[in-house]
Amino acid sequence: MKAFSTVSFGLTLVVLVNYICLCYGDLRIGYYQGKCPSNRTDVEQIVKRSISAQFGLDATVVPALLRLQFHDCFVRGCDASILLDGPKSEKNAPPNLTVRGYDVIDKAKADVEQSCPGIVSCSDIIIMAAREAVVLGGGQYFDVMTGRRDGLYSIASQAVNLLPAAEISVTDSIALFASLGIDVPDMVTLIGSHTVGVSHCSAFQDRLYNYNNTGKADPTMDRGLLNSLKGTCPQNATNDNLANLDQNPLSFNIVDNSFFMQIQNNKGVIGIDQEINQDKRTNVTVHLLANDNVIFNAQFAAALVKLGAVNVLLDPLGEIRTLCRSTNDAPAPPPSRR
Ligand code: HEM
Structure with a gap:
């Protein structure tokens, strides 16, 4: 009797869980197929055309869009909370002040709204745009899942607490990624x-002049790189200059495994980039990816898909924003004084 009631309780639970899952939306490849007023509308093609056109004007949309996905997904999940305007919203938190690409997403959203109004979430547009960035950057095409909805909240202090600083240790980075369900190989791949x-120089200046408060440079940095970065980032400079993250001059704007080869040669610019090559928990993956661009392409695509599934909001949670910078029920702006 006891066995029977356990079994029937289990079955009821399975039925209930299935029922709940059917009530909710889902995250899947091709979610928007057949959802727009015209069946012929292909949302992913519209995003592709929009991002390609913007890439034609500024090729640095590639890194901008990749970083945007990362910073969105790490705070409240992939819910486009990073796009919301507001004095205390995520985008105004210090770790996000150098994030770019908001206007690129606005344009893609406007293009999508023309033929599919009110249907496609801003969070899905970030994910589709990052995929296009990979392809435009020379990486491999991959399918992305869609069906996310947009969050209603964006809180600067959460971005401060959850986004990793340049000097994060490998141990802390592993714990941070693990808290979002991303394992060590995927963390390394995503980096x-x-x-x-x-x-910006400010993110790695300590490695050049005062590593771990020693008053000296990071001894693991390649000497040639150290001298060149000291030239780009003089000690008492008033400008916060820029350095390429991939130090291969032929590949600094190409999505490939060259970054991993560079860090194997001690040419990582940011602290964490170099450390994943020194630490035995992470250098196995560095080695694997540095040796084979085909493996890199496949693993990179798979890791981005996993990143894109972090804490997503599914129907009926959240909303589909009309403008990515504000929630639909945000108070109307004050009337103009003209
Ligand atoms: C522990 C992990 C990570 C740390 C500490 C980190 C840190 C940083 C820092 C300090 C910068 C330079 C920002 C600036 O000075 O403007 C940067 C740039 C960048 N990060 Fe990361 N990052 C991490 C992981 C990731 C991940 C997982 C992605 C993407 C999935 C990513 C994508 C990028 C891109 C593409 C840039 C260049 C942005 C541009 O050119 O505008 N990062 N990162």
């Missing part, structure tokens, strides 16, 4: 996004 883009 491989530093195959494109730039860093």
Whole structure:
């Protein structure tokens, strides 16, 4: 009798869970197919065209969009909370002050709204845009899942607490990524996004002049790189200059495994980039990816898909924003004084 009631309780639970899952939306490939007023509308194609056009004007949209996905997904999940305007919203938190690409997403959203109004979330547009960035940067095409909804809240202090600082240790980084369900190989692979883009001197200045308060440079940094970065980032400079994250001059703007080869040669610019090559928990993956660009492409795509699934909001949670910078029920702006 006891066995029977346990079994029937289990079955009821399975039925209930299934029922709940059917009530909710889902995250899947091709979620928007057939959802727009015209069946012929292909939302992913619209985003692709929009991002390609903007890439034609400024190729640095590639790193901008990759970093945007990371900073969105790490705070409240991939819910486009980073896009919300407001004095105390995430985008105004110090770790996000160098994040770019908001206007690129606005344009893609406007393009999508023209033929599919009120249907496509800003959080999905960030994910589709990052995929296009990978392809435009020379990486591999991959399918992305869609069906996310947009969050209603954006809180600067959460961005401060959850986004990693340049000098984070490997141990803390592993714990941070693990808290979001991302394992060590995927963490290392995702840091491989530093195959494109730039860093401000302020993010690695300590490695040049006062590593761990020693008054000296980081001894693990390649001497040639150290001298060149000292030239870009003089000790008492008033400008916060930029350095390429991938030190291969032929590949600094290409999505490939060259970053991993560079860090194997002690040419990592940001502290964490170099440390994943020194630490035995992470250098196995560094080695694997540095040796094979085909493996890198496949692993990188898979890791971005996992990042894109972090704490997503599914129907009926959240909303579909009309403008990515404000929630639909945000108070109307004050009337103009004209
Ligand atoms: C522990 C992990 C990470 C740390 C500490 C870190 C830190 C940083 C820092 C300090 C910069 C330079 C920002 C600036 O000075 O403007 C940067 C840039 C960048 N990060 Fe990361 N990052 C991490 C992981 C990631 C991940 C997982 C991604 C993507 C999935 C990513 C993508 C990028 C990109 C593409 C840039 C270049 C941005 C541009 O050129 O505008 N990073 N990161």
